[in-house]
Every structure is written in C-alpha cells, then in structure tokens.
Amino acid sequence: MLATLIRLLGDFDVAEEALHDAFKAALEQWPREGVPSNPRAWLVSAGRFKAIDGLRRQKRFTPLDEAGAAAETAVEDSAAFADPESVEDDRLRLIFTCCHPVLTADAQVALTLREVCGLTTEEIARAFLTPAPTLAQRIVRAKNKIRDARIPYEVPSPAELPERLDAVLRVIYLVFNEGYAASSGSTVTRHDLSGEAIRLGRVLVDLLPEPEAVGLLALMLLQDSRRAARMSPEGEVILLEDQDRSLWNQEQIQEGQRLVERALGSRRAGPYSIQAAIGAVHAGSPDAASTDWAEIVGLYDVLWHVDRSPVIELNRAVAIAMRDGPAAGVALVDAILERGDLRDYRLAHAARAELCRRLGKNADARQSYQKALALTRQEPERRFLQRRLAQLS
Amino acid sequence: MKYLCLVYLEGQKLHAVPDRECQNCGDGFRERGVLLAAEALQPIETAATVRVRDGKISVTDGPFAETKEQLAGFYLLDARDLNDAIQMAAKIPPAREGSVEVRPVRELVP
Numbered sequence: 001m002l003a004t005l006i007r008l009l010g011d012f013d014v015a016e017e018a019l020h021d022a023f024k025a026a027l028e029q030w031p032r033e034g035v036p037s038n039p040r041a042w043l044v045s046a047g048r049f050k051a052i053d054g055l056r057r058q059k060r061f062t063p064l065d066e067a068g069a070a071a072e073t074a075v076e077d078s079a080a081f082a083d084p085e086s087v088e089d090d091r092l093r094l095i096f097t098c099c100h101p102v103l104t105a106d107a108q109v110a111l112t113l114r115e116v117c118g119l120t121t122e123e124i125a126r127a128f129l130t131p132a133p134t135l136a137q138r139i140v141r142a143k144n145k146i147r148d149a150r151i152p153y154e155v156p157s158p159a160e161l162p163e164r165l166d167a168v169l170r171v172i173y174l175v176f177n178e179g180y181a182a183s184s185g186s187t188v189t190r191h192d193l194s195g196e197a198i199r200l201g202r203v204l205v206d207l208l209p210e211p212e213a214v215g216l217l218a219l220m221l222l223q224d225s226r227r228a229a230r231m232s233p234e235g236e237v238i239l240l241e242d243q244d245r246s247l248w249n250q251e252q253i254q255e256g257q258r259l260v261e262r263a264l265g266s267r268r269a270g271p272y273s274i275q276a277a278i279g280a281v282h283a284g285s286p287d288a289a290s291t292d293w294a295e296i297v298g299l300y301d302v303l304w305h306v307d308r309s310p311v312i313e314l315n316r317a318v319a320i321a322m323r324d325g326p327a328a329g330v331a332l333v334d335a336i337l338e339r340g341d342l343r344d345y346r347l348a349h350a351a352r353a354e355l356c357r358r359l360g361k362n363a364d365a366r367q368s369y370q371k372a373l374a375l376t377r378q379e380p381e382r383r384f385l386q387r388r389l390a391q392l393s
Numbered sequence: 394m395k396y397l398c399l400v401y402l403e404g405q406k407l408h409a410v411p412d413r414e415c416q417n418c419g420d421g422f423r424e425r426g427v428l429l430a431a432e433a434l435q436p437i438e439t440a441a442t443v444r445v446r447d448g449k450i451s452v453t454d455g456p457f458a459e460t461k462e463q464l465a466g467f468y469l470l471d472a473r474d475l476n477d478a479i480q481m482a483a484k485i486p487p488a489r490e491g492s493v494e495v496r497p498v499r500e501l502v503p
C-alpha cells in the first residue's frame with residue numbers, strides 16, 4: 001500500500017503520512033460501518049484523499065500545482081490500486097527506486113529496508129551499528145535526492161535492466177551478508193537481516209524471475225541452511241569441514257537446489273547462480289572428504305571467467321588445496337598475496353595459515369594467523385584464531 | 394524538468410570526438426524537442442574567473458582545479474525524469490571519452 005501511495009503521490013513522506021491518516025480513519029469508520037469489501041483499496045483511496053486534502057490546505061491548491069495535479073490525475077485511475085497485480089508492480093517500482101545507482105550504497109540499503117521491508121529507522125540503525133540520527137539523516141538525504149533530481153518510480157526498460165538489476169541484487173546480498181557474517185560486533189550472525197534479505201529475494205523472484213534473481217535467492221538459502229551448524233552453543237566459529245551436517249536445514253537446501261537448477265537451466269546464469277551451484281555441491285555432500293572438489297574447482301573456474309575478483313581467486317585456491325593437497329593451495333595463495341590485492345583481507349591470511357598448519361609448517365602458520373588476528377574485527381573470529389595459535393605452540 | 398548535462402574531458406581529448414558527431418547529437422535532441430541549449434567550450438586556458446568581494450571585482454585566470462578533466466561543453470535538456478535524462482546523456486558522444494555530469498535544474502524561488 002505504501003508503494004502504491006508513493007507512486008500516486010510522488011513523495012515518500014506525504015505517502016507515509018497519508019497511510020497513517022488512512023489507518024486512523026479506518027479505526028474510526030470500520031467498527032461503525034463494517035469492514036469494506038476491499039480493505040486495501042479502501043485504505044489507499046482514503047490515504048490519497050487525505051493527502052490531496054493536506055496539499056490543498058498547505059499550498060492553497062490550484063490546478064496548476066504540480067504534485068496536487070498528479071494526485072488528482074491518479075484519482076481517475078481508480079482501477080489501478082484495487083488490482084493486486086498493480087500493487088505488486090508498485091512494490092517492484094519501489095525496489096528499483098530505492099536501489100537507484102545515483103544513491104550511495106549505504107543509502108540504497110537503508111532506504112530499501114525502510115521503505116520496502118518496513119523496518120523502522122531504529123531497527124536499521126541497530127542492525128548496522130550506526131547511530132539512529134546518522135541513519136535517519138541518510139534516509140532523509142536519499143529521499144530529498146529522489147524528489148529533487150526526480151528519480152522516477154518505474155521498472156527499468158529492457159535495455160537498462162541488467163545493470164539496474166545488478167544494483168538491486170547487490171543491495172539484497174549486502175543485507176544478507178550483514179546478517180550472516182556481520183563485519184563487526186560480538187555475534188557472527190544477526191539473523192533478522194538475513195531473513196529480511198531472503199524475504200526480499202523471494203519478492204523479487206516472484207515479480208521478476210530473472211535467472212540471477214533466482215540464483216541469488218538460491219545462494220542465500222543454501223548459505224543460510226548452515227546457520228545452526230556454523231557456531232557452537234558457546235558462540236565459537238565452526239569451519240565448514242568440521243560442521244555437524246545433520247544440523248543443516250534440509251528444507252532450505254532442497255529449495256535452494258531446485259532454484260539453482262532453474263537458474264542454470266536458463267543458460268543465462270551469472271555469478272550469483274554459479275556461487276549457488278557451489279553451495280549446492282557442499283549441501284549435497286555428507287562430509288568434507290567425500291565432497292566433489294574437482295566439481296567445485298570447475299565451478300570456480302567458470303566463476304573466475306565472469307568475475308575476475310581476487311576473492312574468487314582465493315576461494316578457488318582453497319578448493320584446489322582440497323583437491324590436490326595443501327602445498328598446491330599455499331603456492332596459489334602466496335602468489336595472490338604477493339600481488340598485494342588481498343594483503344589486508346583477513347581471510348586470505350587465515351586461509352594461508354590453515355594450509356601451512358596442515359603442511360606442518362608451524363612457523364609460517366603462526367605468522368599468518370597473527371596477521372589475520374590483527375585484521376579481524378569480529379569477536380568470535382578473534383577467539384577462533386587465538387585457539388588455533390594456542391594449538392600451535 | 395530541465396537537466397544540465399555537463400561534458401567533462403581531459404585537455405588532450407578535447408578534439409577526440411569529431412565536431413560533426415556532436416552536431417548530429419544536438420540535431421537529434423532538437424528534432425525530439427528536448428534541446429533547450431547546447432554549446433561546446435574553448436579550452437580552460439581561455440577562462441577567466443570573476444569574484445566580487447567587498448564590492449571589488451577580482452579577475453584571475455583558470456579555475457585550474459586539481460582534476461585533469463575540464464568542462465568542455467554542455468547540453469540543457471528537457472527530460473521526463475532522471476532516468477530519461479541519463480538515457481539522453483549516454484547518447485552524448487564525448488561520454489565515451491570523458492564523463493557527463495547530469496544536474497537537475499533548480500527553479501529559483503522569487
């Protein structure tokens with residue numbers, strides 16, 4: 001309903017206030033006159049009239065007034081807001097507006113969580129460990145930019161769609177990761193944000209079943225399926241190969257695997273779908289030793305082809321270590337570190353340390369664990385690295 | 394709504410795009426009825442910067458900012474919204490060589 005009102009009224013704040021007024025009116029009228037046959041349409045309609053009333057009072061409305069005129073035109077468009085399909089279209093338009101590339105990444109995330117997911121400013125601020133006034137200001141600035149630069153509420157044309165969809169997927173995955181592997185703070189998982197991202201991913205797949213949207217939803221489900229196994233009851237990190245796989249969520253795994261097949265079957269699979277396919281291989285393996293590491297290395301080769309990021313190169317090196325032994329992995333990780341791309345990336349040092357430990361090169365392992373320790377900002381990760389260091393001495 | 398598309402190019406690329414191409418681009422906008430004004434500019438070495446402080450005029454050369462790119466021209470366009478303006482800006486030929494800044498015009502409040 002908020003999405004529809006934003007489209008009809010062309011302004012976030014006016015729409016929010018209108019919806020609030022509409023609920024107030026419903027509380028007064030519905031007990032007296034009964035619930036209308038289409039409550040959603042009633043609320044949107046009431047909200048719109050309240051808003052136009054407000055604009056008239058505020059601005060001494062004349063037909064020349066732009067916002068008022070736009071709202072007035074919308075009044076005639078009475079079928080549009082009663083139709084559930086158009087309500088969903090409004091939601092999709094809103095997602096694309098909130099993730100518009102002219103907004104900063106921070107603003108895209110905050111605005112999407114606020115306007116599309118309906119989280120309060122305080123909830124978002126808490127989840128991102130940002131002071132609430134800072135976050136509120138970020139949202140206000142983004143809304144002002146949408147209004148002043150006139151960013152439209154529309155689903156991009158087919159020509160623009162790939163790039164614009166990338167921005168939307170990036171925002172959703174960022175929210176998921178913030179919940180899954182918080183970049184700082186005392187707990188590794190902040191489930192609410194991951195759940196919110198998965199919900200948003202589902203909405204997107206329903207509205208716009210593009211292969212990469214399907215792939216991203218699969219990726220999130222497959223990662224999230226391991227949630228219960230990746231931490232001990234004491235809050236300690238458990239690596240993938242040491243996890244109790246009976247704790248993995250089979251329902252999420254099955255849904256994830258179905259979605260991976262659907263995304264790959266489109267023949268237009270991109271990085272999210274390929275990463276999801278890697279997740280699906282892990283999910284289908286009873287333990288680390290019987291995992292088809294050759295398959296995983298092959299998928300990383302494909303992934304490296306579409307996205308030449310050093311982090312993917314690192315993950316590929318680890319997969320090769322699992323296939324060919326730790327010595328092959330150390331050589332590749334050292335080559336990446338020597339180039340300097342990942343010198344400040346804690347997981348590159350942690351991976352090297354782990355591989356050196358397996359080779360019995362304790363001095364090298366110790367040095368790399370210490371580098372990783374200096375770079376990590378997560379408390380459980382810090383404890384994990386300290387435990388490893390203690391085991392070496 | 395009006396948008397000013399500011400074309401930025403590095404000094405040595407000011408003539409990288411043939412004038413004819415820019416002319417054609419402008420003609421295309423004019424035929425669609427979206428062009429309000431467009432001009433190419435002389436290089437930044439020809440610029441004067443004027444300030445008035447305490448009623449006194451001061452004139453200096455340049456702005457000579459730190460950036461290598463300089464303002465090379467502009468198109469003032471009438472677009473439906475920002476997405477429309479971005480689509481049009483992408484058609485400006487020097488966008489291939491430098492960059493185009495898209496700025497919404499603010500109506501003065503008298």
